[in-house]
Amino acid sequence: MGILRFIIRRLIFMVFLILGVTIMIFFMINAIGDPIDILMAERPGITQEVIDNIKSYYHLDRSLTEQYTLWLWNVVQLDFGTSIIYNQPVGSMLVNWGWETVKIQVPSILISLLLAILFASIASTRQYTKTDFGVMGTALLGRSMPGFFTGILLILIFSYWLGIFPSYGAYSTRSPLMGSLLLDSLWHMTLPVMMLAYFNTATLTLLIRSSMVDVLRQDFIIAARASGLPNRRVVYGHALKNAIIPALTYLAILFGLMLGTAPVTETVFTWPGLGFLYITAIQQLDYPVIMGITLIITLMLVLANLFTDIAYVFIDPRIRLE
Amino acid sequence: MAHHNQQSQALLDVSGLKIHFFTGAGVVQAIDGVEFGLESGETLGLVGESGSGKTISSLALLKLVPRPGKILGGHIRFENDDLIDKSEAEMIRIRGKRIAMIFQNPAFSLNPIYTIGQQLGEIMMWHEKINRGEANDRVTEMLNLVGITDPASRLKQFPHELSGGMKQRVCIARALLCKPLLVLADEPTTNLDVTIQAQILELLSDLKTRFNMAMILVTHDLGVVANMADRITVMYAGRICETATAERIFNNPQHPYTRALLSTIPRVDKSYTNIQSKRLTVVPGRIPNLIHPPTGCRFHPRCVEANGECSRTQPELKTVEEGHVVSCLKR
Numbered sequence: 001m002g003i004l005r006f007i008i009r010r011l012i013f014m015v016f017l018i019l020g021v022t023i024m025i026f027f028m029i030n031a032i033g034d035p036i037d038i039l040m041a042e043r044p045g046i047t048q049e050v051i052d053n054i055k056s057y058y059h060l061d062r063s064l065t066e067q068y069t070l071w072l073w074n075v076v077q078l079d080f081g082t083s084i085i086y087n088q089p090v091g092s093m094l095v096n097w098g099w100e101t102v103k104i105q106v107p108s109i110l111i112s113l114l115l116a117i118l119f120a121s122i123a124s125t126r127q128y129t130k131t132d133f134g135v136m137g138t139a140l141l142g143r144s145m146p147g148f149f150t151g152i153l154l155i156l157i158f159s160y161w162l163g164i165f166p167s168y169g170a171y172s173t174r175s176p177l178m179g180s181l182l183l184d185s186l187w188h189m190t191l192p193v194m195m196l197a198y199f200n201t202a203t204l205t206l207l208i209r210s211s212m213v214d215v216l217r218q219d220f221i222i223a224a225r226a227s228g229l230p231n232r233r234v235v236y237g238h239a240l241k242n243a244i245i246p247a248l249t250y251l252a253i254l255f256g257l258m259l260g261t262a263p264v265t266e267t268v269f270t271w272p273g274l275g276f277l278y279i280t281a282i283q284q285l286d287y288p289v290i291m292g293i294t295l296i297i298t299l300m301l302v303l304a305n306l307f308t309d310i311a312y313v314f315i316d317p318r319i320r321l322e
Numbered sequence: 323m324a325h326h327n328q329q330s331q332a333l334l335d336v337s338g339l340k341i342h343f344f345t346g347a348g349v350v351q352a353i354d355g356v357e358f359g360l361e362s363g364e365t366l367g368l369v370g371e372s373g374s375g376k377t378i379s380s381l382a383l384l385k386l387v388p389r390p391g392k393i394l395g396g397h398i399r400f401e402n403d404d405l406i407d408k409s410e411a412e413m414i415r416i417r418g419k420r421i422a423m424i425f426q427n428p429a430f431s432l433n434p435i436y437t438i439g440q441q442l443g444e445i446m447m448w449h450e451k452i453n454r455g456e457a458n459d460r461v462t463e464m465l466n467l468v469g470i471t472d473p474a475s476r477l478k479q480f481p482h483e484l485s486g487g488m489k490q491r492v493c494i495a496r497a498l499l500c501k502p503l504l505v506l507a508d509e510p511t512t513n514l515d516v517t518i519q520a521q522i523l524e525l526l527s528d529l530k531t532r533f534n535m536a537m538i539l540v541t542h543d544l545g546v547v548a549n550m551a552d553r554i555t556v557m558y559a560g561r562i563c564e565t566a567t568a569e570r571i572f573n574n575p576q577h578p579y580t581r582a583l584l585s586t587i588p589r590v591d592k593s594y595t596n597i598q599s600k601r602l603t604v605v606p607g608r609i610p611n612l613i614h615p616p617t618g619c620r621f622h623p624r625c626v627e628a629n630g631e632c633s634r635t636q637p638e639l640k641t642v643e644e645g646h647v648v649s650c651l652k653r
């Protein structure tokens with residue numbers, strides 16, 4: 001009951017947020033320029049009449065308010081328009097390119113979470129030992145190294161020197177690895193996933209370690225030990241579950257911001273995902289694509305937030321939604 | 323340390339206990355040659371102002387001294403075994419089962435994310451190798467014994483749904499689940515409302531008799547142990563000042579620190595609340611920095627009887643009468 005009302009309230013808020021963000025982006029694109037003008041500037045032979053025809057086809061001759069309303073009306077009916085550059089329906093492009101992004105982002109986040117829990121538990125139970133400093137040092141390095149630098153380093157080591165992983169693309173252009181599409185796909189995913197996972201693991205490890213250190217000092221942990229529970233149960237059963245709560249927010253941000261970190265990774269590895277598409281669309285003011293991806297980014301952030309708030313209620317009994 | 327009641331057998335005998343904390347600022351000599359002990363079914367009051375080392379000594383009995391502390395020496399003889407020689411695998415069979423502990427702050431000593439039934443049941447299942455259903459029955463039974471109304475429905479409650487007094491009752495139930503031989507109660511009433519303090523002390527006293535347990539009742543307040551302890555050990559800055567029967571501590575205290583402590587207890591004509599509201603200011607000054615503890619007797623800078631000798635020579639524990647030991651050069 002309480003939780004349902006909470007969700008509904010958040011969903012209503014989400015609608016307003018999406019309206020706000022899309023209106024802003026829409027007017028910003030138009031303030032920069034007109035996609036047809038940019039396209040046609042490269043083809044001097046085309047008459048004004050042809051240009052006008054194309055513009056009217058994309059409704060670019062209407063007023064801005066009309067254009068936005070039209071876009072919104074279509075989106076409500078799940079029609080995201082047609083890409084000006086690719087001349088394909090944006091809806092199916094979002095799905096196809098989006099899948100490639102999900103393919104490297106979701107595994108990297110899940111791998112990061114598992115590794116971070118492992119490293120944080122090891123480090124926090126051996127506070128101020130060489131192991132702890134080793135884990136923290138590696139994590140601090142991972143956090144402070146710019147993503148593209150990690151990516152280029154991985155390419156240098158694993159593609160250029162060792163030659164065991166491909167440095168670009170999601171699939172082999174000729175024959176797939178060992179004749180298997182799945183293996184080929186995994187093979188291409190390895191380096192981009194490693195690049196993303198290093199940063200995510202580093203951040204999550206530092207976060208969980210510091211909250212583990214706090215939790216392990218608490219009276220209820222000493223009390224659990226004093227009750228005779230073995231170390232393994234105290235650390236993983238009692239401490240970790242408390243320590244992971246602060247990390248939940250960050251985990252949700254990682255999921256929500258998937259498309260925020262995608263452009264860098266996908267540019268470094270020429271990966272055919274939404275991040276890559278977003279960058280090219282912005283360069284060419286392909287506004288239906290920009291608007292579609294913006295909509296998804298906003299949606300994902302809001303939904304991730306909502307999901308965290310609900311997850312908190314189930315994990316931490318002290319939290320009540322009001 | 324000698325025990326003089328020939329009828330009962332020594333349950334615990336701590337001797338020469340030495341614990342240092344290796345901090346960035348230096349080595350804290352927190353516990354320095356502490357000795358105390360008790361017999362089956364006996365209650366020992368462990369008294370000293372805050373920082374004198376009561377909690378660390380209690381945790382040492384379970385070999386749970388927190389980092390960066392280390393037990394550097396001594397013996398903890400419990401039921402004829404020396405716990406110092408026990409491995410961690412052996413200790414987890416002793417903690418909660420044969421020696422249990424009740425903590426100072428009930429608000430923080432229950433895991434906030436598990437229900438009462440989950441966390442108490444887990445301990446029961448672990449030590450007694452029983453299933454969840456049996457564990458729930460035993461936990462309910464114990465909650466009932468510690469005076470919790472409607473115990474079966476409390477199993478499903480989380481700690482934050484209980485009052486402070488209730489939480490402490492749950493903590494007492496947790497400590498008694500496996501009917502231990504020895505319970506360490508570390509200031510079990512310090513953080514409770516005055517009205518509830520007396521109830522909790524009475525409960526502890528009842529349960530102790532009922533289960534025939536021995537208990538170390540840790541407190542900074544001699545008033546608390548006055549009616550409950552058979553014997554009292556007074557400690558100061560990581561050393562023992564004096565041990566004697568409760569009766570002798572109150573009627574014939576020997577150590578200047580014990581005398582100073584006693585002078586802070588309000589008389590019966592004053593209201594009980596005064597005991598709680600007054601911060602313990604024994605004599606001017608406070609517990610010294612234990613990185614550079616005072617030479618000789620650690621109490622000498624605050625002692626009214628101290629002379630030059632006290633700052634040079636460390637007093638030994640000596641028997642002034644059967645069952646009454648004091649560490650003071652003047653006795």
Ligand SMILES: Nc1ncnc2c1ncn2[C@@H]1O[C@H](COP(=O)(O)OP(=O)(O)O)[C@@H](O)[C@H]1O
Pocket residue numbers: 343345350352370371372373374375376377378379388389390612
């Ligand atoms: N984590 C720690 N780091 C350094 N010193 C500590 C630590 N815990 C306890 N000590 C030292 O041990 C002494 C005794 O502490 P404690 O046993 O908690 O006192 P009490 O319970 O009598 O108030 C303190 O005065 C302090 O010097």
Ligand SMILES: [Mg+2]
Pocket residue numbers: 373376377378426508509
């Ligand atoms: Mg204490």
